[in-house]
Amino acid sequence: MGKVTGFPEFDRVEEGYKPVPERLKHYKEFVVGLSDAEAKVRGARCMDCGIPFCNSGCPVNNIIPDFNDLVYRQDWKNAFTVLDSTNNFPEFTGRICPAPCEAACTLNFNDVAVGIKSIEHAIIDRAWQNGWVEPRVPRIKTGKKVAVVGSGPAGMAAAQQLARAGHDVTLFEKNDRVGGLLRYGIPDFKMEKHHIDRRVEQMKAEGVTVRTGVMIGELPKGSKITNWAKETISPKQLQEDFDAVLLTGGAEQSRDLPVPGRELDGVHFAMEFLPQQNKVNAGDKLKGQIRAEGKHVIVIGGGDTGSDCVGTSNRHGAASVVQFELMPQPPEEENKPLTWPYWPYKLRTSSSHEEGCEREFAIATKEFIGDGKKVTGLKTVRVEFKDGKMQEVPGTEQTLKADLVLLAMGFVSPVNTILEGFGVEKDARGNAKATTEFHDGYVTNVPKVFAAGDMRRGQSLVVWAIREGRQAARSVDEFLMGFSDLPR
Known part of the structure; x- marks a missing residue:
């Protein structure tokens, strides 16, 4: 694959970024x-490594060496055909997937990995530009009706696959637009939303009925989860109206930080902050938008959601941005003989960090402090892992100024009332309990109700959501028809 002498002959070529001062505008x-x-x-x-670990490192099992070779030969259309055979939405993964395939690349064992993600990005962008991405309308309709609840990447992938199998699919979304966290969690500077919109149009042409602003069941009282629903349908009604129901609603319950002062104004979940900016970018008018301009912002949580808060705060014009991480700072280079071909533990610096951010590691928040009702700072302490647990380091307490605190510590579970409304059993982490066995995969304890994506596996990657949506679609199709020709 590729050029026989390519890997020793050529250095890795990176995608470029526009200058920071320009993109912050x-x-x-x-x-x-x-x-x-x-x-x-x-x-x-x-x-041409013989055993392409990249294929298994990729959750959707993209046929990576083949499309790499086709791009080397400049056969872009066939490269798209190969990519499209395993991945419903390469424009999503080519932008926001962390690329576990590259971590698994054989060349990455003692060199620098092949730039698989950017090749995928290049293929799908050219496919859209050249009109190769077309609806695949089924030739035969089965007459079976399927409800897919939740329109994130898992729900979108499942709905598209089921529609291509000939079923009448209705995709339900509680918010006003399709996309789930892709729409209201991922900032536009990482993925513009027209990528979702044109996939929605493709899915509609393939027979998917899209219903936005529809809540299935009810949210818990006092929930801060984003919800712009205008209509409510009971789980019982959905089960009566459809031959199968697939739950793909995501794991939306944010991890909280219950320390003194949590009730102060100016302390918000990341998923209160990020969706608002995306709605404004879409042209919506919002009252009381959470804004960071002129403020000293502290982001608690060192992952991708925290990084997104950093980038958004800098675009608002924050006075300063500090990001906290409870764990110690990882090494700048991974121990490849120890970790390859698995996802390595190492320091990762995002484009948002490069735009301006101070990063603090091994630090915990003990208290939010305020002037009246408004947060003005927080008390912190350094921590270390000792005797099998995280412990405070004596004498390291300090107080930091903060006008806005954003909690980005991950997500713990789905909205439990939705699962309870269907009577779906939960696992120990509060997710929908469903296996991934080849036969009867993604089946819950409730007849004809399936679950997939973050709602089943917990907080995860966009590429895992697409994989689960595709696999669950096959299981639903097999349940309805007794067999399935959909790829797994």
């Missing part, structure tokens, strides 16, 4: 994609 994507010549070099480095 807007919420548009700022990645500069590969030219044809650069993509050819990327594909040339694929080393």
Whole structure:
């Protein structure tokens, strides 16, 4: 695959970024994609390694060496055909997936991995530009009706696959637009939302009925989960109206930080902050938007959601941004002989960090302090892992100024009232309990009710959501028809 001498002959070519001062002025994507010549070099480095660990490192099992070779040969249309055979939405993964395939690349064992993610990005962008992405309308309709609840990447993938199998699919979304966290969790500067919109149009052409602003069941009282629903349908009604129901609603319950002062104004979940900016970018009018301009912002949580808060705060014009991480700072380079081909533990610096952010590791928040009802700072302490648990380091307490605190510590479970409304059993973490066995996969304890995506596996990656949506679609199709020709 690629060029026989490509991997020792060529260095890795990176996608470019527009300058920081320029991109901080807007919420548009700022990645500069590969030219044809650069993509050819990327594909040339694929080393025909015999056992392509990248295929298994990729949750949707993209056939990576094949499309690398086709890009090297500049056969873009066939490269798209290969990519499209395993991944419903490469424009999503090519932008926001952390690329576990690259961690598993054989070349990554003692060199720098092939730039698989940017090749995928280049393929799908050219496919859209050239009109190769077309609806795949089923030739035969089965007459079976399927409800898919939740329109994130798992729900979108499942709905598309089931519609292509000939079923009448209705995709339900409680918010006003399709996309789930892709729409209201991922900032536009990482992925503009027209990528979702054109996939929705493709799905509608394939027969998917999309119903937004519809809540299935009810949210818990006092919930701060984003919800712009205008209509409510009971789980019982859904079970009566459809031959199968697939729950793909995500794990939306944010992890809280119950320390003194949590009730102060100015302390918010990340998922209160991020969706508002995305709605404003879409042209919506909001009253009381949470804004960071002129404020000293502290983001608690060192993952991708925290990084998104950093980038958004900088675009608001924050006076300063500090990001906390409870764990100690990882090494800058992973121990490849120990971790390869698995996802390595190492320091990761995002484009948002590069735009301006102070990062603090091994630090915990003990208290939010305020002037009246408004947060003005927080008390912290350094921590270390000792005797099998995280412990405070004596004498390291300090007080930091903060006008806005954003909690980005991950998500713990689905909205439990939805699962309870259907009577679905939960696992020890509060997720929907359903296996991934080849036969009867994604089946819950409730007849004809299935579950997939973050609602089943917990907080995870966009590529895992697509995989689960595709696999669950096959299980639903097999349940309805007794067999399935859908790829697993």
